[in-house]
Amino acid sequence: MWSPLQLGHSRIVRYFLAVSVAVLCCESGKVLVYPVDGSHWVNMKILIEELHSKGHEITVIRANSSWYITETSPLYTSITVYDEITSFGDFFDEYLRNVMDFQRGESSLLTFINVQKDFLSMISKAHLIQCNMIDQILQGKELVKRLEDEQYDLVLTDPAMAGGVVLAHYFKLPLVLNVRWITSGEGHLVMAPSPLSYIPMPGSGLSDKMSFLQRVKNTLFYGIIQFQEHFMVGPHYKRLCDKYFSQGCDIVRLIQSADIWLMRADFVFEFPRPTMPNIVYMGGFQCKPSKPLSEDLEAFVESSGEHGIIIMSLGTLVNSLPKDTTDEIAAVFAGLPQKVIWRHLGHKPSTLGNNTMIVNWMPQNDLLGHSKIKVFVAHGGTNGVQEAIYHGVPVLGIPLFFDQFDNLLRLREKGGAKILELSELNGRTFEKALKDLLSDPSYRENMQELSSLHKDQPMKPLDHAVFWIEYVMRNKGAAHLRSEFHKMPWYSYHSLDVIVVLLTAVAVIVFAIVALVKFLCCKVCYRQKVKNE
Amino acid sequence: MWSPLQLGHSRIVRYFLAVSVAVLCCESGKVLVYPVDGSHWVNMKILIEELHSKGHEITVIRANSSWYITETSPLYTSITVYDEITSFGDFFDEYLRNVMDFQRGESSLLTFINVQKDFLSMISKAHLIQCNMIDQILQGKELVKRLEDEQYDLVLTDPAMAGGVVLAHYFKLPLVLNVRWITSGEGHLVMAPSPLSYIPMPGSGLSDKMSFLQRVKNTLFYGIIQFQEHFMVGPHYKRLCDKYFSQGCDIVRLIQSADIWLMRADFVFEFPRPTMPNIVYMGGFQCKPSKPLSEDLEAFVESSGEHGIIIMSLGTLVNSLPKDTTDEIAAVFAGLPQKVIWRHLGHKPSTLGNNTMIVNWMPQNDLLGHSKIKVFVAHGGTNGVQEAIYHGVPVLGIPLFFDQFDNLLRLREKGGAKILELSELNGRTFEKALKDLLSDPSYRENMQELSSLHKDQPMKPLDHAVFWIEYVMRNKGAAHLRSEFHKMPWYSYHSLDVIVVLLTAVAVIVFAIVALVKFLCCKVCYRQKVKNE
Structure with missing residues (x-):
């Protein structure tokens, strides 16, 4: 010291300079x-x-x-x-x-x-x-x-x-x-x-x-x-x-x-x-690089081999979808070669496959940043969507309420997501959407491009x-x-008062000109009439 | 190597990592x-x-x-x-x-x-x-x-x-x-x-x-x-x-x-x-910290003592103001205790004082950044105005054309400048404006605040x-x-087409309701009439 x-x-x-700095x-x-x-x-x-x-x-x-x-x-x-x-x-x-x-x-x-x-x-x-x-x-x-x-x-x-x-x-x-x-x-x-x-x-x-x-x-x-x-x-x-x-x-x-x-x-x-x-x-x-997974989770993820993993979470507001829907989703997962990690708080689906791990909570950011990740099934909350962009992971969106559809729409417009609305959500549509995302490389490429654009900032x-x-x-x-x-009052902000005054001025001028022309015409006509008489 | x-x-x-980076x-x-x-x-x-x-x-x-x-x-x-x-x-x-x-x-x-x-x-x-x-x-x-x-x-x-x-x-x-x-x-x-x-x-x-x-x-x-x-x-x-x-x-x-x-x-x-x-x-x-002045210029500036210096430049488009105006300006300068450096390409004013140095070119940025600077007399070109903000120097603006008045106006609104338009420019007004700027410390304080805000950027x-x-x-x-x-076409951009359609829809609905009410009234009246008869 x-x-x-x-x-x-x-x-x-x-010393004083250093202190002031x-x-x-x-x-x-x-x-x-x-x-x-x-x-x-x-x-x-x-x-x-x-x-x-x-x-x-x-x-x-x-x-x-x-x-x-x-x-x-x-x-x-x-x-x-x-x-x-x-x-x-x-x-x-x-x-x-x-x-x-x-x-x-x-x-x-x-x-x-x-x-x-x-x-x-x-x-x-x-x-x-x-x-x-x-x-x-x-x-x-x-x-x-x-x-x-x-x-x-x-x-x-x-x-x-x-x-x-x-x-x-x-x-x-x-x-x-x-x-x-x-x-x-x-x-x-x-x-x-x-x-x-x-x-x-x-x-x-x-x-x-x-x-x-x-x-x-x-x-x-x-x-x-x-x-x-x-x-x-x-x-x-x-x-x-x-x-x-x-x-x-x-x-x-x-x-x-x-x-x-x-x-x-x-x-x-x-x-x-x-x-x-x-x-x-x-x-x-809120996004940050992923950290290594816990040992057992890493073992599960690695066991997926070349097929990789899918993760699913519908956020914190909703515990689970209705029973029949979750059963259908579980059946689709069971038929896939990928491994699945699913945050799900409701009843255990009867159709659950061996490849699917049900959890109360998952290290979402670390899983999204894992090299094995293939698809993120999400409800479209802002945090999840931003994390998907950050890590460049395609999204299958199931929007529930608030801004979730709007968020997912932005990803879909940029070619990085598919959306399944609740009205159309069943085993068949879920399977088709998931398989499209897994087989068409453009979704991943588009998300990777968004990820690279997102990270390309001065700060x-x-x-x-x-x-x-x-x-x-x-x-x-x-x-x-x-x-x-x-x-400002709204009518001033939109210049409505100015427009009214200017239009009135134009109308008055036009009216005056028309009146003048009429007056002159009449005068000429009158003179000619007098002349002719 | x-x-x-x-x-x-x-x-x-x-090695390869370094090369790729x-x-x-x-x-x-x-x-x-x-x-x-x-x-x-x-x-x-x-x-x-x-x-x-x-x-x-x-x-x-x-x-x-x-x-x-x-x-x-x-x-x-x-x-x-x-x-x-x-x-x-x-x-x-x-x-x-x-x-x-x-x-x-x-x-x-x-x-x-x-x-x-x-x-x-x-x-x-x-x-x-x-x-x-x-x-x-x-x-x-x-x-x-x-x-x-x-x-x-x-x-x-x-x-x-x-x-x-x-x-x-x-x-x-x-x-x-x-x-x-x-x-x-x-x-x-x-x-x-x-x-x-x-x-x-x-x-x-x-x-x-x-x-x-x-x-x-x-x-x-x-x-x-x-x-x-x-x-x-x-x-x-x-x-x-x-x-x-x-x-x-x-x-x-x-x-x-x-x-x-x-x-x-x-x-x-x-x-x-x-x-x-x-x-x-x-x-x-374009702004940067000032560099030291040449030896003779520094000597001239230092000789101003506590009074400091004023610099004047009206940019590169105009060589000089009319002769009578420059004579009046030179006379005002001559009466000041400050030293003046004036970029001026026309005739030498007859009223030039000993305290005024006329130059073809000046290191404007270095002078604006000098501790002796008091006022910048300028035409209000963007570069000069930005340099005045950067160095926190009050401005007496004489706008000539283009955006110069608008630029100076922005400084004036923020309390850092006075403006003299050509129509009001003469010895008396010039002297008053200059003395106001020299005697009232608020101009300098306001410009210093703008300078500090300008420099307070992430990059x-x-x-x-x-x-x-x-x-x-x-x-x-x-x-x-x-x-x-x-x-988009302009009418779509401003939603005029949508407004017309919505207003028409409202008009049709109102018309339909009015017509219905009329029809019902007539019917009731007719029935009552029949009843009464």
């Missing part, structure tokens, strides 16, 4: 994280780990009923808020069964409509719970004082549930979003101009190349999203805004005014589209994301990257 | 550069130097009358094309005199309109000369064969003059633009959605925050730009397209379909606005630019970053 007192003049200067580079910040639970938390945690490793102090606000977010962690200090305990877990299994029954003609349209209504109510209820949590935080004077005293540098939040956005506004803190979805719809839609002619609406199942009828469908889907925002989600936040802000506030405008949007997408995955200067693309930031997506979080700390926001277009 | 034959097994593997990292490409002359070439040359230093082979197409682009260079091989020799040099001096005469009431409106007409004709003529050069290249069978045989990896061009864009289309080569201006207007306008409500049109002198009347003005300016494109510039390229492409082509669409746009701007300088995934911002890529702009040029080489284009919105 050396101290400045033991050093000569020039070394003292160098160290302080400049590594000055630690204080980050208030307001996450969304479930798979969204898996993403947020990766950012938290990286920020923690760089010496930043992190506070996480969590609900006491949280599925994933632990109260104690070496990474963060937590603040627990009591929410109305709701388990959406069984809801999704039930929902899926109902949708499949309807699609197979086994239930009535009325039942189906009711199920859809329940789904939307569930979403609306989730936002209501969210708002109640924020209400609880802001009512607690002690907690508010503690949050104020901490003097956080920024709020990092996922605006799919926009509680964190309201908190940032309340405490007047810079705001960084870890985002793909906002309260209603995909984040870009409220941020960057999104012409309905080539930007497919989420849930529409459309690509960026649409026929006329598809564009009509897309426009109608835009209407549905607006309806959701204005009637199902917005009102909850409006009540909260009216209670805590004398001027009120609009949740979409608060989201629009965030300093930096860390978008969980990139243009290897997403269709090219307009964007904004403060949107930073970090698609695939790793995670480093990029952390750079911009620290940028907001250093510069106390990013005002110069933020357009304030959302402060 | 060691060869694989002398090595053991593991070292041989390492070397080949992968440094594979040299072949770049065909089609530059624009003058200050645009100064920018292009910086990219060429960087590409050359990375081992890429560069071929530059130049006109025999070129002002700046030398026939021989260690950086590139040149191909010289004979153009109609035109010197626009005197034109600009003459133009400026005429504009100032008019603004001071010394010439008639008719003269002024004629001068403006001449200016537009000059621009149109420049594009015609451009098209004739391309015609000449494509007519020369030998040259065409040579260009084909070379198998270039990409065309790098500045689309302010769009000859290079036509060449890339002809030879079916990936296209990278070094761009701020295209044939008509600022590059973003044809590339990213640009709502007229908050995107100021070039030449309008407006910022991103506009009143209603300013928005009307902005819309009218948009009309002027469209007029220029369709009637003054476009037809030249259309003739060329019709001659060489059986399907014809539209020059704006060709520009829109470029793989990567290296934009000479960033959002420290530019107002925040929508952008596209294949626009890479490299604003300030140096020049490295970023070169990464994307090499990216296009590696991946033979950047199709996945390129939206194809420009292939």
Whole structure:
């Protein structure tokens, strides 16, 4: 160890220089994280780990009923808020069964409509719970004082549930979003101009190349999203805004005014589209090289020989598909020369083959990065799709809900995936799709090309994301990257007032000219008449 | 030296690995550069130097009358094309005199309109000369064969003059633009959605925050730009397209379909606005730390003591302002305690003070980076403005033409500059503006903040630019970053067809309901009537 007192003049200067550089580079910040639970938390945690490793102090606000977010962690200090305990877990299994029954003609349209209504109510209820949590935080004077005293540098939040956005506004803190979805719809839609002619609406199942009828469908889907925002989600936040802000506030405008949007997408995955200067693309930031497998798993994988392996996982929301479907899938697997690893939590299929290993959990990333991997059977959640791109593995997609069809569609459009919707999923279609993916090398080639494009970036997506979080700390926001277009009334934003005035001016001029010409004609006619008489 | 034959097994593997890595990292490409002359070439040359230093082979197409682009260079091989020799040099001096005469009431409106007409004709003529050069290249069978045989990896061009864009289309080569201006207007306008409500049109002198009347003005300016494109510039390229492409082509669409746009701007300088995934911002890529001054210049600068220095340069297009104006400026300088270095090519002002050094050329970047610099008196060309931002120096702007007012406006809006238009430029106003800049520290603080924001980037702009040029080489284009919105007809792009159909559908439904209600009413009325009778 050396101290400045033991050093000569020039070394003292160098010492202080070194110290200032160290302080400049590594000055630690204080980050208030307001996450969304479930798979969204898996993403947020990766950012938290990286920020923690760089010496930043992190506070996480969590609900006491949280599925994933632990109260104690070496990474963060937590603040627990009591929410109305709701388990959406069984809801999704039930929902899926109902949708499949309807699609197979086994239930009535009325039942189906009711199920859809329940789904939307569930979403609306989730936002209501969210708002109640924020209400609880802001009512607690002690907690508010503690949050104020901490003097956080920024709020990092996922605006799919926009509680964190309201908190940032309340405490007047810079705001960084870890985002793909906002309260209603995909984040870009409220941020960057999104012409309905080539930007497919989420849930529409459309690509960026649409026929006329598809564009009509897309426009109608835009209407549905607006309806959701204005009637199902917005009102909850409006009540909260009216209670805590004398001027009120609009949740979409608060989201629009965030300093930096860390978008969980990139243009290897997403269709090219307009964007904004403060949107930073970090698609695939969660991906990393695979690690070696455990000994027994490696032995199982290696035993597949030249045929390789298939892995299947339908994510964490759904435990299993209906029994008859899983039996058919198991039978197809049993007939393949490949080995199969299947994350499956339901009953053990009666048709299970010796080549198929059923697991509660699998090291998905390590298996996707294994040289023996042939196909990934997946539901199309963002994380899995990004990992498939990263490792260049073809996907057989079975989309269940939310953005899953849209995610898989992007892979299919690029020639890397096949999609089986629930309505068409049975042993025959499953076998055909799987065999197509195994026999046609183009799927693998296309995914490998996406993988190589994804990795061909000036900076790793995670480093990029952390750079911009620290940028907001250093510069106390990013005002110069933020357009304030959302402060204009909609008719001004679209120049409708200008168009009306200019068209009126043109009309007046045309009218005046016509009137003048008429007047002159009459005069001439009159004179000729007089002359002739 | 060691060869694989002398090595053991593991070292041989390492040798081949090293060789492959070397080949992968440094594979040299072949770049065909089609530059624009003058200050645009100064920018292009910086990219060429960087590409050359990375081992890429560069071929530059130049006109025999070129002002700046030398026939021989260690950086590139040149191909010289004979153009109609035109010197626009005197034109600009003459133009400026005429504009100032008019603004001071010394010439008639008719003269002024004629001068403006001449200016537009000059621009149109420049594009015609451009098209004739391309015609000449494509007519020369030998040259065409040579260009084909070379198998270039990409065309790098500045689309302010769009000859290079036509060449890339002809030879079916990936296209990278070094761009701020295209044939008509600022590059973003044809590339990213640009709502007229908050995107100021070039030449309008407006910022991103506009009143209603300013928005009307902005819309009218948009009309002027469209007029220029369709009637003054476009037809030249259309003739060329019709001659060489059986399907014809539209020059704006060709520009829109470029793989990567290296934009000479960033959002420290530019107002925040929508952008596209294949626009890479490299604003300030030409900036670099200052080097020490020559001995005599350093002595002159140091002699300024605590007062510091002012430098003045109005760029390369104009040699000098009218005599009376320069005399007034020199008198103001003479009265200041600062030392002044002034790039001035006209007559020596009679009022020149001892504190003012007149030069033909100055090391502008080194002076701007000197600790004694106080103010930069500049015309507002992009290069000078970017250097002022880089070094954090307040600017007194005297815009002459093109984008200069717009550039300076961006600095003024951010509190780093004052602008004196030609119409208001005289000794009194010049002195006041200069003294304001010298006495109010906020100008310097604001420019220093812009400087620090500009430097706070994940990657140096020049490295970023070169990464994307090499990216296009590696991946033979950047199709996945390129939206194809420009292939749609304008009414489909704006969804006008969908709107008409949906409105018609609504009208039909409303009409049907009204008709039904009427019919039912009549029926009820009729029954009641019958009943009553």
